[in-house]
Amino acid sequence: MMLTVAELMAKAVAWVSRRILRRGGETWPGEIALIVDPGIAEKLAGLFSSVIFVVGTNGKTSTAKLAAEVFRKAGHRVISNPSGANLMNGLVSNILVQKDLFQKAGYIGIFEVDEYTLPKAVTALKPAHIIFLNLFRDQLDRYGEVGNILARFSEALGKSPETVVVANGFDPSLHYLTHDLDRKRVCYFRVPSKFLKEESGVLGDSTYCPSCRRKLAYDGVYLGHLGRWRCAHCGLKPREGYTYGPAVLKRYQDLPDYTLINSQAVLILSRLYGVDEKLFFRALSEWQPAFGRGESVTRHGTVYAFYLGKNPASWTVALDNLKPEGLLVLGLNNRVPDGHDVSWIWDIHMPKLREKWARLAVFGDRALDMAVRLKAEGMAEPQVLSNVRDIGKIGRKYKQVAVLANYSATLEARSAIQGRPIL
Secondary structure (H helix, E strand, O other): OOOHHHHHHHHHHHHHHHHOOOOOOOOOHHHHHHHHHHOOHHHHHHHHHEEEEEOOOOHHHHHHHHHHHHHHHOOOEEEEOOOOOOOHHHHHHHHHHHHOOOOOEEEEEEEEEEOHHHHHHHHOOOEEEEEEOOOOOOOOHHHHHHHHHHHOOOHHHOOOOOOOEEEEOOOHHHHOOOOOOHHEEEEEEEOOHHHHEOOOOOOOOEEEOOOOOOEEEEEEEEOEEEEEEEOOOOOOOOOOOOOOOOOHHOOOOOHHHHHHHHHHHHHHHHHHOOHHHHHHHHHHHHHOOOOEEEEEEEEEEEEEEEOOOOOHHHHHHHHHHHOOEEEEEOOOOOOHHHHHHHHHHOOOOOOOOOOOOEEEEEEEEOHHHHHHHHHHOOOOOOEOOOOOHHHHHHOOOEEEEEEEEEEEHHHHHHHHHHHOOOO
């Protein structure tokens, strides 16, 4: 009875939030439900025949979205968190709001989960599988260094001894986190050789051997510490892992490289569940960006594309993948969802920015910090926008506008152009 009351209340709160207040309604239903019944998350676990978590610094939302689409094509009833509300309140919200009022079981849950929330989420929802994508520095004032997050990951795996892991073996820290697990409990994927180069230009967060603490050697780097690593001292190196062959990479060459890399984990997951690979590749062919991950909208003849960048790694990848057309707008806030420390902008690798973009603008609470960062890179002084709505005003002069910003700044820019919340 309590679950039914919480469910009805959550659906009502979500409706009011979206329809009347014009907000996303992704966390408040769960926040209220957790206050009314602090143990509700554990009760919700019984709804699922299987739960899958997607964890990592970058790529969680897009990877979880692809996995959800694959499993829906396979005929499963999926509950997910497509907007990226990945704390406990967001997980509970999405479950209560998406659940059919009369269906009590049989769902598959596919959720991206915040790094610090993982141990609590594992205890509550008991995932059968966890995908670990990567681990970079992110929101240092909240998380601290990557070692703190690794400790949380290790704690979560200790609480869930039956969980099967799909991990990026080309991330040294994730490989070391999982390499002592039973071989039946872990599957690895890699970065295809096509995407490896001699240098990434980004400072790595795990460039020392996690076993003997000697400096790692690399035979190819994708980004930061991600690459074909090896320890010349103790011999530790990545185990064999899955990578796409040349035919698949050629077929999907229009997709961003990071999307292809992470999608390999979804293919492995699909195989573990016996899903027809044709359904996976059909979903990959139909792939559309998730919120702030390259989605676009046309207003007054101008195409606006939105890219979410949370840390040096994601900004570097985005800048490398953006096509230099029209105007580039960079947004920087330092609110609670973003982290208050913005010193990380000095670790963004942007040597090609001057060659690719002649027109830039900046906005946000820390727009001047970004303007100084661009000046240090040798860029011409960008236009500083005092109001996020100015993006639409100056955007009318261009056919293409790319907006790269951190979380709350992306929300503001997206709302200013599209006039609606996340979904």
